[in-house]
Each structure stands twice: as structure tokens, then as C-alpha cells.
Amino acid sequence: MIELDPAVYYNPDIPGVVMMEEERVIQFGKQHFCPIVLDQVVQNRYRILSLLGWGGYAMVWLAVDQCLSPSSPSSKYVALKIFRGAESSNDEYSRNEELCLRKLMQGRNRDDSGRRNIIQLLDGFDLESPNGIHRCLVLELAASDFAYLVEFEHYGFDHAVYIFKQCVEAVEYLHSLGISHGDLDLSKFVLALPDLSTLTEAALVSKLWPPPKGTVNPVKMKDGSPLPDGVPESVCRPCPFDNSKLDLEDRQVRLIDFGEAFTGTKRDVHTHSRNTPPELIDDDLASQSSDIWAMGCMLWHLMTGHPLMSYFEKYSPKDRYQGQRIFLSMSRQERRAKMAGILSKKLRAAEDDEDIAVLLDVLLDTLEPYPPDRPSASDLLSHSIFS
Numbered sequence: 001m002i003e004l005d006p007a008v009y010y011n012p013d014i015p016g017v018v019m020m021e022e023e024r025v026i027q028f029g030k031q032h033f034c035p036i037v038l039d040q041v042v043q044n045r046y047r048i049l050s051l052l053g054w055g056g057y058a059m060v061w062l063a064v065d066q067c068l069s070p071s072s073p074s075s076k077y078v079a080l081k082i083f084r085g086a087e088s089s090n091d092e093y094s095r096n097e098e099l100c101l102r103k104l105m106q107g108r109n110r111d112d113s114g115r116r117n118i119i120q121l122l123d124g125f126d127l128e129s130p131n132g133i134h135r136c137l138v139l140e141l142a143a144s145d146f147a148y149l150v151e152f153e154h155y156g157f158d159h160a161v162y163i164f165k166q167c168v169e170a171v172e173y174l175h176s177l178g179i180s181h182g183d184l185d186l187s188k189f190v191l192a193l194p195d196l197s198t199l200t201e202a203a204l205v206s207k208l209w210p211p212p213k214g215t216v217n218p219v220k221m222k223d224g225s226p227l228p229d230g231v232p233e234s235v236c237r238p239c240p241f242d243n244s245k246l247d248l249e250d251r252q253v254r255l256i257d258f259g260e261a262f263t264g265t266k267r268d269v270h271t272h273s274r275n276t277p278p279e280l281i282d283d284d285l286a287s288q289s290s291d292i293w294a295m296g297c298m299l300w301h302l303m304t305g306h307p308l309m310s311y312f313e314k315y316s317p318k319d320r321y322q323g324q325r326i327f328l329s330m331s332r333q334e335r336r337a338k339m340a341g342i343l344s345k346k347l348r349a350a351e352d353d354e355d356i357a358v359l360l361d362v363l364l365d366t367l368e369p370y371p372p373d374r375p376s377a378s379d380l381l382s383h384s385i386f387s
């Protein structure tokens, strides 16, 4: 039998490794990701148990806090969001996220609906590697994000509305403190976990899929030379929680990733392209109303399992905003008719069904082309869809 070499090769030209199964390049080198391996202890305190996920700016790891004291505000198991290396500890992107989270932790009352739907920041520190200074945020640990979950789970109308209401509450809380998220998408809402602190490490890790140790690939150089500084000895794939192994009676939602957040209005905000509002396509200013447009796109995604604008695209578009442009070229009535047809099939209901009518009202209001015509997050909360 031929033995397959499990190694992945570091390519200094990228610089990074290509993760074939994930169809992704993970960059290591100056100002790229921090070289972290499983079982490593970070800050003499957090031992790494698994990779949970990655984005453009950071890798997020599951860790156990080895220095937990009864007075500590932290939890036994946490998520460590470790940013790319920066030249100084004042990196704009990570600072922005941290400052915003700190403001959100301090604002309004602890028990406010909305505040509890924001991921908790527990601590923050700098970590040095040959790749630079990495800001590291210690966050409340959560399960998978909803963009991933809707691929496998179908939510009926009531369940989707229940989840969406929590998303709106989180955004209303943010907006009440003058902050816009700037990058709302289903992938930014994660499922809260029940208290797992009584579990042993082995029991906790058994709730992840795939098992983390099985995803580890050694990293080598093609020519057999030693790895350059800043490249980890091994890489692994994300192993999020497997919902079927969790007790998730009451589905609570948490909003994550405040790297694009801003106050007031802002140009050049990097939204997910499937949720980019018309004002940003036109290179105009983003505002709280831009978040509301994204909420409309998300509500559709949650109800149907697919991004809204993909239903408006024709063939394989070269223009990444083709869906939005076609959507905007239609009148409100034409949009309503097209969306009603799709929703009635997806939700197995008649086009004039009451649930569909109220859902279409929310969708069309949030997706008004002109930003001032969209409702605020607090207007949305008093909509009859939630009553």
C-alpha cells in the first residue's frame, strides 16, 4: 500500500502553506499569522486544544485557562483570537475591535437584551513571534456560526424569527451606543454554548468535529531545509463544536468580529460582498443604515439557507455586485413578487400566507435602496413579525 505523505510544504513565495481540503492559503511570515501549535501554552496560561476558525485577520483557537482562580472573571475554556503580526502593539484593526468590545462590555445594563447577544471579551494581551506583535483577545467560547449552520439545518419560520430577533437585539444595542458593525453577515453570528466548565478536557474535545489531533499536518520545506523562523512545525484544520453533541435547548446567539466597526459614518468599510448595500457599491458613506441592509440580506439567508443576492444573479457573474444591481433595477413590487415566489416554495406556504406577507414587509423595508428609508434597529424590534 502506498503511504501518503501527510506533510504540507511551506512556500516562501506565498509566503505560507496551502491547505488543500480547505482550499485556503495560510500565511506565515512577517506580519502574517502567529505560529501556534496544539498543546502550546500561550502567556504562561492558556493551553491550546484546537483551532476553531480563521478569518482574514486572525486565527481563533480553543484553549483551557490553566490559571483560573475563583475571583477571575474568565472561564475555564475560552476562545483566543490571535491577530496577524504587526510592527507595533498599536495595530489599528485589532485595537478597533478591542476598544469597541470594551465599550460594549461597559455600556447599558448587564442584563439588557442585546448586550447579552454580544460575545464577551474576557482579557487582551500582546504576544510576540518572529512574525510581529500579535494582539490576542480572550473571548467567550462559542459554537459554530450561522452561515455554516444553515447549510445543514433548516429553520422553520418561527425558529428563524426567534434567532433573527436576537440578531436585531444585538445590533440595536450596538447602535444605541453609536457603533455600527460594518460587516454583518450570518457568519458573524455564532451559537452560544451552555456552561461547559464542568467537563474534563477529553470530554470537551470529544464534542468537536473532526477530532483536532487527527487534522494535524507537519510542515516541511520542499528541499528538506529547516523551516524559517515564524513558521509552525505543524498546521491543523478548524474543528468547531458538533451541535449534535451539545445540549442546546435554548438557542442563544452571539455577535462576533468588530474589526470593521465604526462610529458615525465611514467610507471604505469592507462588508461581505453578498451584503454590500447600494451606498457602498457607489463608494458613498456607510452608516447604521448599512447594517440594516445587511440584516435584510441575513434574514433571507436564515430563512432560505442561501444568500439573497444569489437568486438575482445571472449565470456566473464577473461583477460581484451583479445580484444587487439587478435587485436595485427592479421596482419594490417586482422584488416582492419574485421574493414571494421563492419564499413560498422554501417555506412550503401559499404566496399570500400571512407569515410570508409579514416577512416580505421586513425584508423590503430593510432592503430599501435609499438608506434613510430603512427602519432603525429599534423600529425593527417593534415590528409585528416579533409579536
Ligand SMILES: Nc1ncnc2c1ncn2[C@@H]1O[C@H](COP(=O)(O)OP(=O)(O)OP(=O)(O)O)[C@@H](O)[C@H]1O
Pocket: 052, 053, 054, 055, 056, 057, 058, 059, 060, 079, 081, 119, 139, 140, 141, 142, 143, 144, 145, 187, 190, 256, 257, 259
Ligand atoms: N468566540 C468564538 N468562539 C468560537 N469560535 C469563534 C469565536 N470567534 C470567532 N470564531 C471562529 O473563528 C472564525 C474567524 O473569526 P473572526 O471572524 O472574528 O476573524 P477575522 O479574521 O476578524 O474575520 P474576517 O476576515 O471575516 O474579518 C469565525 O468565523 C468563527 O468560526
